[in-house]
Amino acid sequence: MAVPTEPLYLKDAYLRECVALVVEAKDQRLRLDKTIFAPRSMEYGHPQAEDMGFFYTNHEQKGLAGGRIGDDGILHSVDGDLPDLWEIAQTTLYWERRHRLMRVHTAAHLLIQVLAGDRGIPVQFHKARSPSVRVDGGQLYVARDRFPRRDWPSVEAAVAARVEEDLPVRAFTLPRADATELVDPRFGDVGRVDPRHEDIRLIKIRGGPAIPCDGTLVRRTGEVGPFRLRGARRLEAARVLDFTLD
Numbered sequence: 001m002a003v004p005t006e007p008l009y010l011k012d013a014y015l016r017e018c019v020a021l022v023v024e025a026k027d028q029r030l031r032l033d034k035t036i037f038a039p040r041s042m043e044y045g046h047p048q049a050e051d052m053g054f055f056y057t058n059h060e061q062k063g064l065a066g067g068r069i070g071d072d073g074i075l076h077s078v079d080g081d082l083p084d085l086w087e088i089a090q091t092t093l094y095w096e097r098r099h100r101l102m103r104v105h106t107a108a109h110l111l112i113q114v115l116a117g118d119r120g121i122p123v124q125f126h127k128a129r130s131p132s133v134r135v136d137g138g139q140l141y142v143a144r145d146r147f148p149r150r151d152w153p154s155v156e157a158a159v160a161a162r163v164e165e166d167l168p169v170r171a172f173t174l175p176r177a178d179a180t181e182l183v184d185p186r187f188g189d190v191g192r193v194d195p196r197h198e199d200i201r202l203i204k205i206r207g208g209p210a211i212p213c214d215g216t217l218v219r220r221t222g223e224v225g226p227f228r229l230r231g232a233r234r235l236e237a238a239r240v241l242d243f244t245l246d
């Protein structure tokens with residue numbers, strides 16, 4: 001059994017540097033004993049784009065990407081030669097990229113609150129293989145055949161109001177049965193979380209619902225900044241909403 005990686009990015013999304021131990025290195029991928037690099041994860045149904053950055057081993061700098069989380073845990077991809085097993089790696093995130101992903105991810109949760117909570121519009125993260133939270137913006141799936149442009153300004157204003165309030169954002173975990181009971185199905189579905197997770201991580205923005213999530217979010221909504229809708233593309237009988245941050 002491989003040594004599991006401690007996902008430091010889930011405990012503190014603001015950690016930008018960390019010294020870690022290489023516990024596996026093969027096929028251009030490496031496993032660390034702990035990591036600040038969030039991989040692209042499908043486990044909660046709304047993948048966030050993977051982190052990027054670099055690491056030093058033996059005074060040599062190499063590129064490191066979040067990679068994937070799969071059946072065998074978190075495997076990061078390395079640009080260049082792999083380090084040796086049990087080497088110490090000084091890892092550093094590209095913070096601007098990560099912080100942008102944190103802002104976009106938090107905006108997605110606010111948009112769910114506005115659409116599903118205030119407007120009663122069924123909404124989900126778009127369950128695509130490509131990330132629904134990216135550096136250039138995010139995507140949500142709305143079970144509606146129309147999302148007319150005249151409705152956009154009021155939705156944008158409702159998200160902006162929550163950003164303006166600078167609400168605290170909190171993460172916590174609950175056993176799956178308790179999380180299933182707590183999560184209002186309008187806002188999320190614990191059933192979509194990979195069944196191997198016995199404990200479910202939840203994100204709650206003050207005044208809003210708990211949403212199952214394994215992403216990295218900002219501490220307070222004020223960090224999100226200006227929010228803008230930029231598209232409502234038809235997909236079968238529904239719409240894929242596109243948003244971005246200015």
Ligand SMILES: [Zn+2]
Pocket residue numbers: 046105109203212213214215
């Ligand atoms: Zn999330």
